[in-house]
Amino acid sequence: MKKIWISLIILIIVISFSACSKENQETQVNGKNDAEKIFRIPDFNSVDLNGNEVSNDFFASNNLTLVNVWTTTCPSCLGEIPALQEIEEKYIDKGVRVLGILADGEVEKGKVYISQKDAQYINILPTESLITGFLDGIMYVPTALLVDNTGAMIGEIMVGAKSTEEFSKLIDGILE
Amino acid sequence: MDNLKRRFVQLLSAILGNSYFKGFRDGVIYRGKLKSVCFPGLNCYSCPGAYTSCPIGSLQAITAGIKHQISFYVLGFLMMIGTIGGRFVCGWICPFGLLQEILYKTPLKKIRMKKVFNYGKYIFLIVFVLLLPILLTDEFGLGSPYFCKYICPAGTLEAGIPLAITNMAIRGAIGILYYWKLLILGVFIYFSMKISRPFCRAVCPLGAIYALFNPISFYKMDVDLCKCIKCDLCQKNCPVDIKIYENFNSPECVRCGKCVSVCPTNAIKSGFKNGRSKSDEKNLDIVNYSNNCN
Numbered sequence A: 001m002k003k004i005w006i007s008l009i010i011l012i013i014v015i016s017f018s019a020c021s022k023e024n025q026e027t028q029v030n031g032k033n034d035a036e037k038i039f040r041i042p043d044f045n046s047v048d049l050n051g052n053e054v055s056n057d058f059f060a061s062n063n064l065t066l067v068n069v070w071t072t073t074c075p076s077c078l079g080e081i082p083a084l085q086e087i088e089e090k091y092i093d094k095g096v097r098v099l100g101i102l103a104d105g106e107v108e109k110g111k112v113y114i115s116q117k118d119a120q121y122i123n124i125l126p127t128e129s130l131i132t133g134f135l136d137g138i139m140y141v142p143t144a145l146l147v148d149n150t151g152a153m154i155g156e157i158m159v160g161a162k163s164t165e166e167f168s169k170l171i172d173g174i175l176e
Numbered sequence B: 001m002d003n004l005k006r007r008f009v010q011l012l013s014a015i016l017g018n019s020y021f022k023g024f025r026d027g028v029i030y031r032g033k034l035k036s037v038c039f040p041g042l043n044c045y046s047c048p049g050a051y052t053s054c055p056i057g058s059l060q061a062i063t064a065g066i067k068h069q070i071s072f073y074v075l076g077f078l079m080m081i082g083t084i085g086g087r088f089v090c091g092w093i094c095p096f097g098l099l100q101e102i103l104y105k106t107p108l109k110k111i112r113m114k115k116v117f118n119y120g121k122y123i124f125l126i127v128f129v130l131l132l133p134i135l136l137t138d139e140f141g142l143g144s145p146y147f148c149k150y151i152c153p154a155g156t157l158e159a160g161i162p163l164a165i166t167n168m169a170i171r172g173a174i175g176i177l178y179y180w181k182l183l184i185l186g187v188f189i190y191f192s193m194k195i196s197r198p199f200c201r202a203v204c205p206l207g208a209i210y211a212l213f214n215p216i217s218f219y220k221m222d223v224d225l226c227k228c229i230k231c232d233l234c235q236k237n238c239p240v241d242i243k244i245y246e247n248f249n250s251p252e253c254v255r256c257g258k259c260v261s262v263c264p265t266n267a268i269k270s271g272f273k274n275g276r277s278k279s280d281e282k283n284l285d286i287v288n289y290s291n292n293c294n
Helices: A002-021 A075-094 A107-116 A128-133 A164-175 B002-017 B021-026 B055-064 B072-085 B088-092 B095-104 B115-135 B146-150 B153-166 B176-194 B198-202 B205-211 B233-237 B258-262 B278-290
Strands: A045-047 A053-055 A064-070 A096-102 A122-124 A143-147 A153-159 B220-223 B268-271
Touching: A002 B002, A064 A075, A064 A164, A075 A096, A075 A107, A075 A164, A143 A164, A153 A164, B002 B088, B002 B095, B002 B258, B021 B153, B055 B072, B055 B115, B055 B146, B055 B205, B072 B088, B072 B205, B088 B205, B095 B153, B095 B176, B095 B198, B115 B146, B115 B198, B115 B205, B146 B176, B153 B176, B176 B198, B233 B258, B258 B268
Parallel strands: A064 A096, A096 A122
Antiparallel strands: A045 A053, A064 A143, A143 A153, B220 B268
16 A cells, blocks of 8 residues: 555656656747747748748838748638738738748648638748747647737737738738 | 545546646646657646647547548557556546546535436547548538537636636637537536536547446456345445446446445455456356356
């Protein structure tokens, strides 16, 4: 009987230690620790789904960029593609564009879904800097955020698929 | 004393399985290497405290995925656990079983569940965990984890509510589905106070899988029919309402051992081998079938 208690206590200690050491230092993009520092998307040099080079200079060429993190296995993400395309069309003249980041890097599948919905906005693949400085801290997909021309976040992280109306309201509010 | 031991194991299991405190503090989900291990009981992957994955959630993730496969890894794990002890997980490890037992202690008038509802869990397993994610797909061919999404109250309690409390971004995504899940959780809590283990018996797809192994698991219940006086004290104390002397290893039995401790003639035993050799087994069969005690 005593042996069982001792071995159970040892089990708890061992598991706590082993679990602690496996944890990565994740960038806190959202969550309570980030209250003071404004999050900024790290500099990157990536390619879009067709192989064209895209870097963080993309932010500088827009007033606002709607960054959307998605994967090819997430039904909500795929359902959001038409709304994002509508935003791209509606606001491109006002210097607001959409940048999708395909977090699972599945280029071929991504291209199929994008063309299925006739989406024209740019989707890039993850890079080392994007992963360690941004994507590792993303808990859920789809996650969207608005950034200014330096890549700094404006407003809050948005989790879950949003509609064209919801995005429009946010963008209109900032553009004023 | 035996029930105290079981309570201790249940509590330990619930705490260990959900002890990633950083998750609760920061409103995040652990995503390290331990997540490739399944928890033997029903413990949501998305619980901020959880180190491991839910086997039912994992099954649905694979059946709903674009390839619509069945995860042999998860099924194999469940079969291994089932072969070892059948539904002992339900009685000793699953935190949701513990919750129902605690809720049942509330002094509300108790009602007995009709036996026909025992079949409900197989329907939830086959339809919501296996068939719907494969068959009911969106325009892209992806299914959804229908049990997790529309039904599982464990997910609401362990994941939906803590994440909504601690994570502002999640709060912004709350919609009608969240309220539906809260309603189901409320209904489940109410019925758990009136009926013993209603979820385990009528809904739980994991219990449905383990139930199939009860008649053949290594850890078994056994009743000495010579000693049994059919007083039915076993059934009266049984959390899943079975007459154990009619079906020693019923698919409902969660191996809690209550019957063992209340039987006035010590006719009920449980264990891995019961210390019986092959020849003893043969004799016992003759004794049981011919009603010839001694």
